[in-house]
Amino acid sequence: MIALAVDGLNKSFGGLRVTSDVRLVVEAGERRLIIGPNGAGKTTLFNLITGELSPDSGSVALFGRNITRLASRKRAHLGMARTYQIITLFPRDTILHNVMLALLGLSRLRWNPLTALYSQRPIMTRARAALGRVGLEHLADRPLAETSYGEKRRVEIAMALAQEPRVLLLDEPFAGLSIDERADVRALLKAIPRDVTVVMIEHDMDIALELADRITLLHFGQVVVEGTRAEVVADRRTREVYLGE
C-alpha cells in the first residue's frame, strides 16, 4: 500500500522554483530519507506535503486520498504529523502541557470551553505515557523554557508520536544535537513501530543512512536520484551534488 504519493509537484517563490516536478512515492511502513544540499527545497517539500504551503500545481495523496487542497489541520486528523527543523514549541508552558496540546488537537475535547483541561485525567495520563516513550517523564512538569536543546528536540518528537500518526515527517531531528543526544534520538526513532511511515530530512549521513530504507536526493527543487541506500550512495550524481565533482 502506498502511504504518501506526491506527483508533479511545483512551487515557485517569485522567479525561484523551489519545487520542480517532484514525484515521491512512499510505501506504508517505509523509512524514507530525503537528502540534499542547503536550499535544495527539502523543507519546502515538507510544507507542501503538510499543507502549510499550497503548491502551484501537482498533487499530494495520503493513503490514496487526494489531499492537495486540504487544510493543514485536516491532514493532522487524517494521520499526518510533523516536527520542525527550527524548534516550534510552546516555551511558556511545561513539557507536559506541550504534549497535551498535541493530544488535544486531535480530540473533540478541544472545543470544550467549560471544564478545566487539567481536570481531564485521561488526556493527562496519555501525555505522561507519551513522554515516557521518549524518556522525558521525569521532566514533565518543567517549563519548556528551562529545558536543554536536546530535550526540546525530544519534546518535538514526543508531540508528533503522541498523535499516533500514520505518516510522520521529521525535519532534521538530529540538527544541533550532541553525540550522546544523537544516540538517544536514534534509539527513539528506531523504536517507532513499522505501522508508522516515516519520511525524514537529515544531514547526518551516518545515522540517517542506518535508519533509511530508501533515499531521495533533491537538488535545486528536483529529484536527482532515488533508490535504495546502496544505489544512491553509489550513484555518480550523488557525488556530483555533494562533492561538486
Add this chain to the structure above:
Amino acid sequence: MTPRRAAIVAGIIVLIALPFAIGEDYYINIASQILLYAIFALGIDVLIGYAGLVSLGHAGLFGIAAYIIANVLAAGYGHTVAIVAALIGTLIATAGFAAVALRSAGITFIMITLALGEIIWGLAYRWISVTNGDNGISVTTRPMPFGLSLASPRGFYDATLIIFLLAMVAVAIFVHSPLGVALAGTRDQPRRMNALGYHVWMIRFLAFLFSGFLSAVSGILFVYYNEFISPQALALPASAAGVLMVIAGGAGTLLGPVVGSALVVIVQNVVSAYITRWNLMLGAIFVAIVIFMPEGLVPGVRRLVQATRRAAARRWPRAMASRLRSKP
C-alpha cells in the same frame, strides 16, 4: 482552604462590604464604574492576553449595546427585551467585526479594528435618526430584577458586583478550559497549532465573540449607569483606555484588567478633582508602569513578592546558623 481561595473569598467580602465602608454615594458610583469598566477590560484581555490580538475597536461594540438599549426602550419595550436585544445585536455585530479583522493578525489587526471602531463611532455621530447624533439619547429608567430597585447607587453597585463576579468566573473557566488553552496556543504558535489539527481561525473567532459579549455586558451597565449614551462613549479614546487598562494591570491575568480599570477610573474621577492636568498624570503613571513593570502591575507585584520571599529564604538559614553558633 488554600491561600489562593482564601484571598478570593476575602476579596469578595471586601467588595460586598465596600459600600458600607465608603458611605458616600459619589464614591459608591465610582466603585460601580470601576467594576463595569473591569468587565470591558476583561473582554479585551481575552483577546490581548490570551489570543495575542490587540483590538482598538472594542468601544464600538460597547457602544452598539448601549445604543440598542436606548433605542429598544425608546420604542416602548421593557428592559428584558432591551437587554436580550442588546446582547444578541452586539454578538451579531461582533461576528461581523471578527470576520473582517481576523483576516489578519498583528499590526494589521490593530488597524482594522481601529477602523471598524471609527466606523461605528461615525455612525453614532451621523446617523441622527437612530442615535440622535451628538446630543445622545437619555434612558430614564433602570431595570428592577426580581423587584429589587437599581435606582440608588447602592442597588446599582450590588447588581454590577454580581454581574462582575459572574464575568470573572466565566473568564476564569474559559481560560482554563481546553478551548481557552488552545487559544493561548494560537497566540504562541499559530502555525504549529494548525499542524496539530486546530482550527486557528475558528478558535480566534469564538474568543472574539466571547470578548464582544463581555463588551456588550459592560455597555449595557454603562448606559444604565449614566442613563445616557452619546458618541463620546465609543470614540477611539474609550477603546484605547480599555487596552491601557489591560496592559497596565497585566495582560493574560484575571486580576490585571480589574486593577487597570481601578487605576484609570480613580485617576479620571478622583484625582481629577485635585489636579487639573489628570491626563498628564495618567500618562506619567503608564510610563512608570512600562519602565518598572513592563508586564503590568499584577504580574509585576507578583514578581516582586516572589523575589522578596526568595531573598528572605536565602537570609533565613544564615540567621539560624549564626544563632546556633552564638550559643555557648
